[in-house]
Amino acid sequence: MQDGSNRRTRAIGLFLFAVYCSAxxxxxxxxxxxxxxxxxxDGGLTRPAVDxxxxxxxxxxxxxxxxFALAVLYAFLARGGDE
Amino acid sequence: xxxxxELLPFAxxxxxxxxxxxxxxxxxRRAKSAGGYFAAHGQVGWFVNxxxxxxxxxxxxxxxxICGMIAFFGYDGFLYSIGYLAGWIVALFVxxxxxxxxxxxTLADALNAxxxxxxxxxxxxxATLVISLFYxxxxxxxxxxxxxxxxxxxxxxxxxxxxxxxxVIVATAGMVSTTWVQFVKGSxxxxxxxxxxxxxxGRGLRTPDTAIPAGHMQWIERGPGGTVVNGAxxxxxxxxxxxxxxxxxxxxxxxxxxxxxxxxxxxxGPIGYLETFSQSTITTxxxxxxxxxxxxVRTEFTPVERKGSxxxxxxxxxxxxxxxxxxxxxxxxFLSLMLALFLGTASLPHILIRYYTVKDAAAARKSxxxxxxxxxxxxxxxxxxxxxxxxxxxxxxxxxxMAAPLLARTFGQSLFAVISxxxxxxxxxxxxxxxxxxxxxxxxxxxxxxxRVELNDGEQVRAAKIASVALGAGAIVLGIVFEKMNVTFLxxxxxxxxxxxxxxxxxxxxxxxxxxxxxxxxxxxxxLVSSLAWILLxxxxxxxxxxxxxxxxAELTIVPFSQPAIxxxxxxxxxxxxxxxxxxxxPIPAAT
Numbered sequence: 001m002q003d004g005s006n007r008r009t010r011a012i013g014l015f016l017f018a019v020y021c022s023a024x025x026x027x028x029x030x031x032x033x034x035x036x037x038x039x040x041x042d043g044g045l046t047r048p049a050v051d052x053x054x055x056x057x058x059x060x061x062x063x064x065x066x067x068f069a070l071a072v073l074y075a076f077l078a079r080g081g082d083e
Numbered sequence: 084x085x086x087x088x089e090l091l092p093f094a095x096x097x098x099x100x101x102x103x104x105x106x107x108x109x110x111x112r113r114a115k116s117a118g119g120y121f122a123a124h125g126q127v128g129w130f131v132n133x134x135x136x137x138x139x140x141x142x143x144x145x146x147x148x149i150c151g152m153i154a155f156f157g158y159d160g161f162l163y164s165i166g167y168l169a170g171w172i173v174a175l176f177v178x179x180x181x182x183x184x185x186x187x188x189t190l191a192d193a194l195n196a197x198x199x200x201x202x203x204x205x206x207x208x209x210a211t212l213v214i215s216l217f218y219x220x221x222x223x224x225x226x227x228x229x230x231x232x233x234x235x236x237x238x239x240x241x242x243x244x245x246x247x248x249x250x251v252i253v254a255t256a257g258m259v260s261t262t263w264v265q266f267v268k269g270s271x272x273x274x275x276x277x278x279x280x281x282x283x284x285g286r287g288l289r290t291p292d293t294a295i296p297a298g299h300m301q302w303i304e305r306g307p308g309g310t311v312v313n314g315a316x317x318x319x320x321x322x323x324x325x326x327x328x329x330x331x332x333x334x335x336x337x338x339x340x341x342x343x344x345x346x347x348x349x350x351x352g353p354i355g356y357l358e359t360f361s362q363s364t365i366t367t368x369x370x371x372x373x374x375x376x377x378x379x380v381r382t383e384f385t386p387v388e389r390k391g392s393x394x395x396x397x398x399x400x401x402x403x404x405x406x407x408x409x410x411x412x413x414x415x416x417f418l419s420l421m422l423a424l425f426l427g428t429a430s431l432p433h434i435l436i437r438y439y440t441v442k443d444a445a446a447a448r449k450s451x452x453x454x455x456x457x458x459x460x461x462x463x464x465x466x467x468x469x470x471x472x473x474x475x476x477x478x479x480x481x482x483x484x485m486a487a488p489l490l491a492r493t494f495g496q497s498l499f500a501v502i503s504x505x506x507x508x509x510x511x512x513x514x515x516x517x518x519x520x521x522x523x524x525x526x527x528x529x530x531x532x533x534x535r536v537e538l539n540d541g542e543q544v545r546a547a548k549i550a551s552v553a554l555g556a557g558a559i560v561l562g563i564v565f566e567k568m569n570v571t572f573l574x575x576x577x578x579x580x581x582x583x584x585x586x587x588x589x590x591x592x593x594x595x596x597x598x599x600x601x602x603x604x605x606x607x608x609x610x611l612v613s614s615l616a617w618i619l620l621x622x623x624x625x626x627x628x629x630x631x632x633x634x635x636x637a638e639l640t641i642v643p644f645s646q647p648a649i650x651x652x653x654x655x656x657x658x659x660x661x662x663x664x665x666x667x668x669x670p671i672p673a674a675t
Contacts, residue, residue, distance in 0.1 A: 006180075009180070010180075013175070013176035013177065013180075014176065014177070016172075016176055017172060017173070017176035017177060020169070020172045020176075021172075024169050024172075024425060027165070028417075028418055028421050031397050031398075031406055031417070032405075032406060032414045032417055032418055033414065035396065035397070035398075035406070036398065036406065036407045038409065039407050039408070039409070041393065041396055045396060045397070046392075046396060050354065051354050051355075051358050052358040052361060052362065053354060053357045053358055053361060053395075054361065054392065054395055054396070056158055056395060056396050056397060057158070057161075057357055057395055057466070060158075060161055060162075060164070060165045060466075061463060061466075063165050063168070063169060064164065064165060064168045064459050064462050064463055065459065065463070067168055067169060067171060067172050067455055067459060068452075068455050068456050068459045070172070071171075071172075071175055071451070071452040071455045071456070072452060072456075074175065074176065074448075074452070075448060075449060075452045078445075078448060
């Protein structure tokens with residue numbers, strides 16, 4: 001039973017890791033390849049996102065707060081394996 | 084700048100350091116055995132351990148370096164906040180629970196759990212020592228930066244004070260005292276930064292009494308004949324910002340114009356603050372340096388008005404300039420550093436050993452979640468602290484590491500005193516963890532397991548204490564040598580080396596059952612050596628450490644960009660797979 005719980009916990013962890021990796025990769029790719037053309041800001045992270053605050057700030061904040069949200073979700077889903 | 088000692092900051096500083104040392108001495112009796120000294124008997128509660136994670140992790144680089152980088156260059160400092168926090172996702176979802184199941188006291192214990200190989204122990208111990216020393220340097224530099232305004236002492240004095248205090252902490256009670264020091268420090272740091280941000284939002288943004296004209300210039304000359312500022316000798320009443328303050332009522336770093344031509348915004352909410360900042364123009368300062376034949380260095384500062392919206396985009400600093408460049412190599416440099424920050428956290432020895440202080444894998448997981456919460460709050464706050472410093476009119480243009488304490492001083496001596504003391508405690512906590520990780524590598528891994536020195540429990544602890552003193556001395560020397568470097572920049576190196584040396588082996592040991600000891604030894608050696616060599620031969624190092632001009636550094640370097648992780652981490656994985664397949668060892672069961 002313990003091995004089964006460990007496997008389930010690990011699978012949940014790896015799935016959430018893949019979700020976060022996708023978001024982080026999207027941020028890096030947008031910053032590196034989608035925001036500046038010829039050194040001039042154009043689209044990408046420069047776009048306004050929330051109340052005039054640009055996507056760079058909102059995406060960055062979302063990556064920080066989203067990490068905590070995923071961590072709490074993981075702790076909740078994995079609690080069965082501790083019993 | 085000249086900094087004068089004030090009584091209140093000095094008293095608060097002494098109280099904080101006294102508290103920290105008192106905790107260590109009080110807890111010393113709980114660390115007589117190796118289990119107590121290296122892992123606090125595995126009995127630390129998950130919540131305390133989680134906050135202690137924050138204490139371990141929120142180093143001088145995070146507090147002083149990131150705030151300074153945002154204050155000088157805008158969003159780029161926040162990229163570090165994002166990368167540092169993202170790294171905890173790797174720690175939580177991939178590393179935390181298996182590493183707790185595998186290890187005992189050190190990273191080498193976990194890597195060697197299935198092999199009982201002296202080679203694995205040797206390489207892991209060397210990697211731990213190298214990474215810890217790399218990470219120690221910026222902490223000590225941060226300590227030196229802090230004592231200048233706090234106690235009016237030179238940089239080296241701060242470095243020596245931290246070195247001595249930390250050696251006392253680690254040598255007295257090991258992981259027991261280190262954990263509680265970090266718990267106190269982590270809690271205080273988040274709370275004090277939260278208070279400072281509340282004050283920043285309450286003050287809002289405002290323009291100076293009179294606009295700073297475009298042609299304005301401040302200069303400083305430092306040479307054999309002494310230091311001259313704007314034509315007169317440097318003195319308390321003739322500093323770099325003295326004329327600026329006299330003429331415009333504000334020092335370095337201020338708002339040029341607010342939306343709608345307002346002179347002040349009044350109190351703002353968290354989103355309103357960022358929105359108002361992005362619609363304002365900010366007076367930043369361009370620095371140019373020239374050297375005369377007699378060795379005199381002249382540094383000139385001229386104001387440059389920049390849109391707030393531009394300062395909230397990546398790529399304005401030298402470190403991240405690749406984001407705005409057109410070629411592939413500069414962009415790979417940016418991606419490589421972000422990859423190092425993402426993968427480096429879960430590979431840092433002083434973070435990994437904290438998983439051995441809790442009782443089981445579930446507690447390791449819960450403490451990581453608590454750590455991510457506390458660390459995440461702090462990193463959100465860094466953006467406001469940095470922008471607050473950028474517009475505070477209180478920057479020291481010669482030293483980006485001073486931005487946060489000088490920002491605090493604009494709210495009064497009390498906050499300055501508390502924030503400087505907390506920052507100093509921050510350095511103490513992180514350095515304690517690093518020295519403890521290094522001491523464990525020397526006493527537990529190298530002496531006992533590699534060189535087979537017969538040590539009983541008490542002798543192992545004594546050896547670790549002697550190693551802590553030696554590491555503390557080494558850290559002091561390095562902290563003095565690297566005085567002028569931005570501490571966040573230096574930490575980036577440590578993350579590159581940690582990710583390259585440790586991560587491939589950690590991940591493959593946990594997830595690939597055909598991993599062999601030869602594969603681990605080869606991957607760690609190649610990752611460590613290749614990342615170190617890459618960094619030491621990079622254009623950044625040639626310019627900032629060896630003193631070459633930017634042009635000469637670009638011509639001399641033999642690596643296409645400065646951050647190695649994007650090459651050396653995959654290289655570690657490839658080496659591990661190839662050597663494991665070639666070595667004739669029986670497959671091992673995958674870790675569960």
